[in-house]
Structures are given as structure tokens and as C-alpha cells.
Amino acid sequence: MAHIKSRRLAPTRLQMSTVLATLMLPVVAQAGDGAPAADEAAAARPIEVVVGGSKVNEFKADRAGSLKYTEKLVDTPQTLTVIKRELIEQQGAQTLTEALRNTPGVGAFFLGENGNTNTGDAIFMRGFDSSGSIYVDGVRDIGSISRDVFNVEQIDVLKGPAGTDSGRGSPTGSINMNSKQAQMQDGLSTSVKAGSGKQKRATADINRVLNAESGTAFRLNVMAQDSGNAARDVVENKRWGVAPTLAFGLNGPTRLHLSYLHVKQNNIPDGGVPTIGLPGYTSPDSTNKDPAKRRPYLTNAPMVDPQGFYGVLTDHDDVTADMATVRIEHDFSPTLKLQNTARYGKTKQDYLLTAFMGSAANLVTEPPLANPADPDTWRMKRTNRTVKDQENTVMTNQTVLTSEFATGELRHTMVAGLEFISEKQTSVGYVGLGTLTETSLYHPNPAVLPSDLRPVRSGVGSRGTTDTQALYVFDTVKIGERWMVHGGVRADHYNTDFFGTTLSTATAQPQLPVGTVMPTTLKANDTLVNGKLSVLYKPTPDSSVYATVATSQQPPGGSNFSLSASANSASNPNYDPQKTTTKEIGTKWEFFKQKLALNAAIYDTTVRNEIEQDTTDTSVYYQTGKKSVKGIEISVTGELARNWLVSAGYTHMKTEVESGKVITASGVNQLSYTPKDAFTSWTSYTLPFGLKIGGGARYQGKLMRGTDGAVGTPAYAESYWVADAMAEYAINKNIDLRLNVYNLTDKEYVAAINKSGYRYTPGQPRSASVTATFRF
Numbered sequence: 001m002a003h004i005k006s007r008r009l010a011p012t013r014l015q016m017s018t019v020l021a022t023l024m025l026p027v028v029a030q031a032g033d034g035a036p037a038a039d040e041a042a043a044a045r046p047i048e049v050v051v052g053g054s055k056v057n058e059f060k061a062d063r064a065g066s067l068k069y070t071e072k073l074v075d076t077p078q079t080l081t082v083i084k085r086e087l088i089e090q091q092g093a094q095t096l097t098e099a100l101r102n103t104p105g106v107g108a109f110f111l112g113e114n115g116n117t118n119t120g121d122a123i124f125m126r127g128f129d130s131s132g133s134i135y136v137d138g139v140r141d142i143g144s145i146s147r148d149v150f151n152v153e154q155i156d157v158l159k160g161p162a163g164t165d166s167g168r169g170s171p172t173g174s175i176n177m178n179s180k181q182a183q184m185q186d187g188l189s190t191s192v193k194a195g196s197g198k199q200k201r202a203t204a205d206i207n208r209v210l211n212a213e214s215g216t217a218f219r220l221n222v223m224a225q226d227s228g229n230a231a232r233d234v235v236e237n238k239r240w241g242v243a244p245t246l247a248f249g250l251n252g253p254t255r256l257h258l259s260y261l262h263v264k265q266n267n268i269p270d271g272g273v274p275t276i277g278l279p280g281y282t283s284p285d286s287t288n289k290d291p292a293k294r295r296p297y298l299t300n301a302p303m304v305d306p307q308g309f310y311g312v313l314t315d316h317d318d319v320t321a322d323m324a325t326v327r328i329e330h331d332f333s334p335t336l337k338l339q340n341t342a343r344y345g346k347t348k349q350d351y352l353l354t355a356f357m358g359s360a361a362n363l364v365t366e367p368p369l370a371n372p373a374d375p376d377t378w379r380m381k382r383t384n385r386t387v388k389d390q391e392n393t394v395m396t397n398q399t400v401l402t403s404e405f406a407t408g409e410l411r412h413t414m415v416a417g418l419e420f421i422s423e424k425q426t427s428v429g430y431v432g433l434g435t436l437t438e439t440s441l442y443h444p445n446p447a448v449l450p451s452d453l454r455p456v457r458s459g460v461g462s463r464g465t466t467d468t469q470a471l472y473v474f475d476t477v478k479i480g481e482r483w484m485v486h487g488g489v490r491a492d493h494y495n496t497d498f499f500g501t502t503l504s505t506a507t508a509q510p511q512l513p514v515g516t517v518m519p520t521t522l523k524a525n526d527t528l529v530n531g532k533l534s535v536l537y538k539p540t541p542d543s544s545v546y547a548t549v550a551t552s553q554q555p556p557g558g559s560n561f562s563l564s565a566s567a568n569s570a571s572n573p574n575y576d577p578q579k580t581t582t583k584e585i586g587t588k589w590e591f592f593k594q595k596l597a598l599n600a601a602i603y604d605t606t607v608r609n610e611i612e613q614d615t616t617d618t619s620v621y622y623q624t625g626k627k628s629v630k631g632i633e634i635s636v637t638g639e640l641a642r643n644w645l646v647s648a649g650y651t652h653m654k655t656e657v658e659s660g661k662v663i664t665a666s667g668v669n670q671l672s673y674t675p676k677d678a679f680t681s682w683t684s685y686t687l688p689f690g691l692k693i694g695g696g697a698r699y700q701g702k703l704m705r706g707t708d709g710a711v712g713t714p715a716y717a718e719s720y721w722v723a724d725a726m727a728e729y730a731i732n733k734n735i736d737l738r739l740n741v742y743n744l745t746d747k748e749y750v751a752a753i754n755k756s757g758y759r760y761t762p763g764q765p766r767s768a769s770v771t772a773t774f775r776f
Contacts, residue, residue, distance in 0.1 A: 057638055058084065059084060059086065059637050059647045060638035061154060062594075064176075065153075065156055065176060066138050066156065067339060068165055071476060071484075073588070074543065074597065075484065075536065075588075077484075077486055078548050079160060079586065079633055080157070081159070082155070083099055083103065083155040085180075090684055090738075092726075092738070092769055092771065094225070095121070095148060096155070096175070096177065097123070097146070103157050103649055104680045107124065108123060109674075110129070110672075111272055111754035111759055111761055113706075117272065117754075118752075119317060119388075120145040120146040121146060126172035126173065126605065126653065127673075127674040129559070130174065130175065132169065133166065133174040133175065134147070135174060138166075139325075139345070140396075142392040143319075143349060144390075145265070145347060147177065148239060150203050150221055150222075150223035151221045151223075151261060152180070154178045159633070160582040160605070161582050163490065163530030164472065164489065164490045167470055167490065167530075168468075168492060168554055168555055168558040170559075171552055171607045172605060179259065179261070180221055180243070181219065182218055184217055184250050185207065185209065186208055187776070188204075188206050188774075189204070189205040189773065189774070191772065191774070193770070196230040197767060201226075202223070203221070203223045204222045205220075206220045207219045212251075214248065214249065215247075215249045216246075216247065217246075219247075221241075221242070222242050223239070224240040225237060230742075231307065231762050231767075233446075234268055234446050235268055235309065236266075237265075237267050238265065239263060239264060239265040240264055241264070243259070245258065246258045253331040253332075254328070254329070259323075259326075260322075261323040266317075266318050267316070267318070268315055269316070269351065271310060271311050271353050271386075272754065272759035273304055273306055273308055273310060273761075274380065274441065274758065275713055275757055275758060277301050277303030278303060278760070279718060280713075280714035282298075282299045283299045283360075283712055284358070284359055295360075298363070298365070304442055305442070309446045310439060311353055311355070312446050312450060315353050317349070317351045317353075318349070319347065319349050319350075320348045322346050324344050327340070327342075335403060337401070337403075338400070338401050339400045339402075340399045341397070343396050343397075344395050345395075346391065347391070347393075348392075349391075351386070351388035351389075354384075354385060355382070355385070355386050357384060365377075365379075376440070378441040382436045387433060387455070389428040392426075394421070394423045398417065400416070401417070403415075411477070411478040413475070417470075419470040419471075419472075421470070422465070425463070426463045427463075428460075429457070429459070429460030430455045430456065435452050459503065462501070464498045464499075464563070465496065468493065468494045469492075469493050470490060471490070472490035472491070482538050484535075484538070485534070486532075487531070487532070489529065489531040490530050490531070491527060492527065494526065494527075495525040496523065496556075497523055498520075498561070498562060502517075503515050503516065503517060522564075522565065522573055524557060526555055528555065530552055532548060532549065533549055534547065542589065542590040543587070543589040545586075545587045546587070548585075548586075549583050551582075552582075553579050554577055556572055558577070567620070567621045578608070578609050579607070579608045580605060582605040583603065592640075595639040596636065596639055597635075597636065598634075598635075600633070606658075610626060610659075610660055612660040624659055626659040626660065627655070627656070627657050629655045629671065630654045631654065632651065633651040640683075643685055643686040644683070645684050645694075647682045647696075648679075648683075648696075650678070650679045653675070653676055655676075665707040666716060670704050672703075672704050672705055672706045672755075673704070674704070675703055675719070677699065678700055679698065681696045682694065684728075691727065691728070692726075692727070693725075694728075695724055698721070699721050701719045703750075705756075708755050713757025713758055717749075717752075717760065718750065720763070722742075722745075722747055722749065723744045724741065724744065725744055736773040739770055740769050742768070743763070743767065746766035747763070748765070
């Protein structure tokens with residue numbers, strides 16, 4: 001816990017009881033009748049009391065949070081990165097997206113399609129969108145929202161197919177956020193933060209032992225934030241959250257945890273800025289048959305101010321998230337344990353954004369409204385209003401049984417589980433979003449509001465539900481002291497029901513009045529079976545070498561609960577699930593008495609059943625597409641020397657479409673939004689007089705965007721390096737001050753780009769924050 005950081009070596013109440021009992025031994029011996037003289041002499045000698053304790057490794061975790069991983073990370077045969085709370089705090093990270101910068105090649109690189117803007121944690125990992133594979137304490141957390149980390153203890157990032165571990169999901173992994181839990185130790189920690197971009201944030205973490213004898217404890221985490229954005233005008237991140245946890249029986253065989261999370265957000269979203277002036281930008285009129293209309297001066301136009309806001313002040317992103325969890329644990333014996341988790345969660349998002357497409361028709365640079373020679377007169381039409389009224393709910397019950405036993409010379413650790421999951425997503429469309437006005441291309445004015453803004457429900461919307469029953473079993477078999485064989489299989493039976501409505505158009509439905517509500521009802525059901533098999537060899541007690549093969553599947557509608565009758569949609573229920581197979585060979589080593597972990601792996605991932613169009617009959621589609629990701633990943637985490645911590649990782653990925661058409665705008669056969677090379681690092685050192693200094697550098701390789709026929713826009717976002725720094729000083733045992741400085745060189749870079757290349761999200765400029773932490 002953060003609030004007991006300055007007292008890590010302090011003995012617990014149980015340890016103190018042991019110490020007192022030891023000190024009393026001479027008195028008891030002297031008081032006993034007929035005690036031997038030798039015992040009396042021994043009792044008279046001074047007693048040496050040694051209080052046990054070890055310093056917590058702030059960066060290196062020993063285990064993942066899920067019960068499905070029964071072994072230490074060094075003996076877990078797959079790429080599994082654990083980002084601990086202490087590392088997140090040193091960097092001043094506040095959201096899941098920011099915390100994930102500590103694992104290479106993972107990030108929110110995709111801004112959206114056309115006028116739509118992705119919201120929240122739109123995470124890409126190893127070439128594929130993993131936004132639908134985010135979990136909290138092992139339960140899927142659905143909704144396109146930004147997740148705060150104020151109640152997070154550690155983040156487990158599983159790379160490679162997670163179908164056996166979690167069920168349906170992304171081809172290339174999953175993310176599990178482990179929540180803070182009540183503990184048997186009192187403590188209080190509060191922090192206050194201020195910084196660039198009008199940043200203001202406060203958090204508190206309170207833990208109280210209510211009854212030591214019964215093992216009852218209470219923990220409360222709270223957060224409040226009202227911040228702007230150092231990189232952007234108008235954009236606002238305003239939120240507050242509360243997370244109470246009550247635990248019973250923490251020192252006994254039966255434990256009960258009651259947890260609740262409530263987060264409220266009232267943000268002004270960021271729709272990005274035009275890509276005009278970026279490297280690779282050319283005139284969108286370059287293909288115009290009339291040479292007089294090609295406007296070559298647009299090719300050499302200057303960049304817009306990356307801080308400019310192209311929306312309006314009434315834009316908003318309002319989120320309410322609630323999550324109630326009941327977890328019961330019971331130890332039948334040291335080798336047989338049961339855990340049951342029940343959860344109800346609901347997330348509601350109300351989102352409205354003034355967006356734009358920087359197409360040729362939307363750039364006004366000619367008379368009478370503009371002067372081609374004066375960019376200050378150029379204007380841009382804002383043709384899109386992105387609206388989202390969406391509610392996501394999840395109800396689940398997970399039962400896990402862990403057993404250790406032997407069959408002859410073989411030692412088994414078996415995990416069996418049963419899950420019942422019900423997920424629902426409801427979306428509502430609106431009309432009456434107002435008439436959008438043009439804005440200056442180089443001097444946008446967000447105060448000019450749209451006229452006739454009277455939003456009402458349009459009758460367009462959708463409701464998708466997925467009910468899943470899952471059964472799985474894992475077995476880790478230890479053969480002697482050197483070998484382990486790990487196998488697992490999971491079966492998921494799902495039923496997806498989708499109901500959607502659209503409005504008829506004169507072109508598509510000429511027989512109907514324009515605006516007629518047209519309903520669509522679709523269903524899909526199947527049983528998905530995934531498995532994984534690993535063989536691991538331990539050259540030393542603190543190392544391993546392994547080989548793993550694992551599978552994953554994503555059925556139609558599996559990521560967004562939406563089914564489609566369109567032949568070109570992967571959500572068509574007539575199609576088979578997208579299937580993924582990954583083969584991985586890796587090694588893990590721990591050094592300096594398990595204080596430093598070094599991991600390396602090479603992998604080969606193949607994704608099949610992608611939808612492809614017939615080259616001759618464009619109305620026919622087949623599931624013949626195949627994509628692959630081959631790569632290497634290296635990481636080092638832990639303590640290099642006394643007071644010197646490090647966390648670093650590098651990945652190199654070769655991605656391609658093995659069967660089907662190329663999907664990048666540049667025509668290069670790569671997967672979009674996937675850097676070929678990526679590097680991340682962070683290190684800190686505590687000086688003898690108590691000053692802690694730290695910093696790190698991140699490298700993101702070139703990001704190829706997708707293609708949708710846009711003309712003149714950049715085909716990719718250029719690679720970049722960014723360096724950050726930190727200094728922290730403990731004024732006394734109760735007060736710490738920390739300074740974080742981001743983007744030391746003030747590097748201008750593209751953090752995310754949309755599919756058409758019309759818009760991008762500027763990276764964070766040089767900025768700073770100061771955090772004061774109080775511990776009691």
C-alpha cells in the first residue's frame with residue numbers, strides 16, 4: 001500500500017506478539033518449579049531478537065494477479081508484463097493508457113474512422129485492437145471510456161492469445177487491472193497534484209483494521225481531478241471516484257471481500273487537429289481532372305497550431321461507471337482452495353463531439369470567402385457531429401477451484417473454473433444536433449456554437465446481448481525439479497442477440513418513405529474451444545526456458561455486441577469466428593537474489609478467417625484472409641543495485657497480410673497502427689541523502705494508417721523519441737514531494753492518427769507537475 005511506504009520494515013501485530021512472547025521466555029522459565037540449572041543459565045543470557053522483514057521490490061512483481069497463473073512469473077511460460085503501482089506513481093500516470101506506456105508497442109494509436117473519434121482506452125497491441133479485452137480483477141470491463149488508475153494495485157498485460165485464460169477476445173492479448181484490497185495494517189496516504197495544462201488532482205488511500213482478531217479491515221480510495229490538457233486548448237478531464245472495500249476473515253481460512261467502484265466523468269473530448277502541413281501531406285485536389293482546381297499551394301501549407309480546438313464548447317463526454325463485487329475465498333486445506341467472484345457493473349456514456357473531415361470539399365481557400373495567398377483567411381467546414389448515448393452492463397459469477405496433488409512422481413497444480421456471464425450494450429441515436437458552422441483553419445473559435453441544437457432521439461439505435469457459459473481447466477505438472485508441463489483448455493458457449501434500427505433512404509429503399517424506421521434482428525451462437533500447451537525447463541532455480549502454443553477466437557459481434565447482415569462485415573453471424581494461433585519460445589532469468597528479472601521471447605502469431613472480397617465478383621466475400629505477426633520482445637525489471645530500479649522493454653515486429661489485400665494507405669504490406677520497433681524505459685536511483693532521481697525514454701516506430709480512399713493525407717505517423725524525468729524528495733517520514741517533467745526536448749510528434757489521415761492527436765509537449773504525498 002502506498003500509505004505504508006515509509007514503514008515497510010516495521011513488524012506487523014503478529015510479529016510484535018511473537019517478539020513479546022520471546023522476551024517473556026526467561027521470566028516464564030524462572031517462574032517454573034524445578035527448572036534445571038542449565039535452563040536457568042540459558043534463560044539468564046541476553047536474548048537477541050531479530051525482527052524479520054524484507055524490502056519490497058517496487059518495480060518487479062513475483063506473480064500475476066489471476067489465480068489462473070499458479071506459478072511465479074519466472075515459471076509462467078508466456079509473455080506476461082506486470083506494471084506495479086509504484087512505477088505508475090513515479091511516472092505520475094493517471095489513466096490506463098498512460099500506464100501502458102511501460103510495455104513496448106502497446107498504445108492508443110488509432111484516433112478513429114472518418115468523423116468518428118475513439119474515446120477512452122482504444123488500445124492496440126501486436127497489430128490488433130485490444131479495447132474489448134480489458135478486465136478488472138479478471139472480469140471483462142466493457143465500454144469505450146478512459147479508466148483511471150487511482151484504485152489499481154498492478155496491471156497485468158498478457159501478450160499472445162488469451163482465449164484459454166479469458167474466453168473470446170483480441171487475437172493478441174488482454175489487459176487485467178488488479179484493484180486495491182483491504183489489508184491487515186493501518187495506514188493513510190493522500191496526494192495533491194498540480195501542473196501544466198491547469199492540472200489539479202487529489203487522491204486518498206485509507207486502510208483501517210476494524211478487528212484484528214476476526215481479520216476485518218476497511219479500505220477507501222478516493223480521487224478528484226479537474227484538469228485541462230497541456231497539449232490542447234479547451235479539452236478537459238474532469239472526474240471523481242470512490243472505491244470502498246470491506247474485508248472479513250483476512251487471517252482465517254474463509255475470507256469475504258465486498259468492493260464497490262463509482263467513477264463520474266465530465267470531460268470535453270478531443271477530436272484532434274487537421275493533418276495539413278504534416279510530412280506526407282499533399283493537396284487533396286491532386287487527382288482532380290481539372291488542373292485549375294488542384295490547389296498545389298495546399299501541399300506546402302503550414303501546420304496548424306497543435307493546441308487549436310476544432311470542436312465547440314458544448315461538446316462533452318459524460319461517463320458514469322459503477323461496479324459492485326462480492327468475492328468469497330475458502331481454504332479447505334493448504335492444497336485445496338475455492339474462490340467465487342460475483343459482479344454487477346454498469347457504464348453509461350453520453351458523448352457529443354464536433355468533428356471534421358479535411359477533404360477537398362471541406363477546405364475553403366478560394367474567393368469570395370478566402371484568399372489563396374493568405375492562409376489566415378482559409379476556412380474549414382465541420383461536417384460531422386459524433387454522438388454516443390451508450391450503456392454497457394455486465395453480470396458475472398466466476399468460481400475457481402485450485403488444487404495441489406501428486407500422482408506418483410508427478411506434482412500437479414490444477415485450476416478448474418466455471419463462469420456465467422451476461423453482457424449487454426445499448427446505443428441510441430439522435431437528431432437535432434444543430435447546424436455546424438465553418439471555422440478558421442488556422443484560428444479555430446470553439447465559442448461559435450452550432451445553431452438549432454435540440455437533440456432528440458432519432459429512433460435509430462441498437463441493443464446487443466451476449467450470454468456466455470464457460471468451463472476451463474489448467475494443469476501444471478512438475479516433473480522433478482527441472483521440468484514443467486502446462487496445459488489448459490476452455491470451452492465457451494455463447495448466445496448473441498442483436499436488435500438494431502436504421503432509417504430508410506431514397507437510394508437504398510426507394511419503395512419506402514425517407515426516414516422510415518427499419519428494424520433488424522440477428523442471432524449468433526456457438527461453442528468456442530481454445531487451448532494452450534507449454535513445456536518449461538529450469539536450468540537453475542531462478543530461470544526457465546519454455547515453448548508454448550496457444551489459441552484464441554473472436555466470434556462475430558464478439559468485440560462490440562453488434563451483428564450485421566452485410567456480407568463485408570466480420571460481424572455477420574454466418575461467418576466463422578476469427579481464429580488465432582501463437583507459437584512462442586522464451587526464457588526468463590532472475591538475478592541478484594530474485595531482485596532483477598530479464599525476459600526474452602520470440603513469437604509467431606497467425607490470424608485466420610479474415611473477410612476478403614472476391615476480385616472478380618465484388619458482391620461475394622470469403623473468409624480467406626490471413627494476417628501474421630512475428631516478433632521478438634525483451635524486458636528487464638527490478639533492482640539493478642541497491643536503490644537503483646529499472647523497467648525497460650524492446651519489441652521488434654514484422655507484420656503482414658499473408659492472404660488478402662494490403663490494408664495500409666501507403667501500400668506497404670504491414671498491419672496498421674503497429675510500430676515495427678518500439679522501446680520503453682524508466683529508471684530511478686535514491687541518493688544517500690534521500691533525493692530520488694529518475695527518468696526514461698520511449699521510442700515509437702512509424703505507424704501506418706489504414707486506407708479508406710482519402711486523397712493527399714499522410715500515409716503514416718512518423719517515428720519519435722520522447723524523454724521524461726522525475727525528482728522526488730522525502731522531507732520527512734510523512735511528506736514526499738515529487739516533480740515530473742514530460743517531453744524534456746519538447747518534441748512535436750503524432751500520438752494517434754485516424755484511418756483517413758484527416759486528423760491526428762498531437763503528443764504531449766514539454767510540461768510538468770508537482771505532487772505532494774502525505775503518509776501517516
